[in-house]
Amino acid sequence: EVKLVESGGGLVLPGASLKLSCIVSGFTFSDYWMRWVRQAPGKGLEFIGEIKPDGSKTNYAPSMKGRFTISRDNAKNTLYLQMSSVRSEDTATYYCAIATFAYWGQGTLVTVSS
């Protein structure tokens, strides 16, 4: 069974940093591009970025570039999203997904508020 489990969300102060994790199982993680997508409360889906199977290349949405960093540890079957200088507009549920969109995690909620 394929599973993607995000963690690391919570309440954070504006300007803080946060690192989300996505642990996967049930497929060969190191074979696939992986993506992060977010969804603000009551809003639609927004692409954050993606990472190549070997971690050597990343692509980001222009609005995310510079503050968000995607990485992976294939030995640990884990995808990461490092968020820095967070703002209230970053309040959202963050999903990891395989690049084909065939599998998604359950999401982790990040709330940025003072």
Next chain:
Amino acid sequence: DVVMTQTPPSLSVAIGQSVSISCKSSQSLVYSDGKTYLHWLLQSPGRSPKRLIYQVSNLGSGVPDRFSGTGSQKDFTLKISRVEAEDLGVYYCAQTTHFPRTFGGGTKLELK
């Protein structure tokens, strides 16, 4: 960025009815390899998105054949034949041909 425009924004349907959702892109979604990376997702209430259709017309694993996708270039349609209660939620089209990847604004399917 490629803008994905979905219509209608919402649909009210009766169980057993057939419906169609349109998705239009601001640029052709044909990639250099000749394939078209246009996908359809369903987000049921309180759930993560689920892929229904990939590359315009290919049914995802376990997806009922009541769902079908058609289209080309910049104009795409998702059709649901004989809507069932489990089909309710928000439908999104998504393109992964161009950077950045983009999603449509969603179409909310509700019960009449």
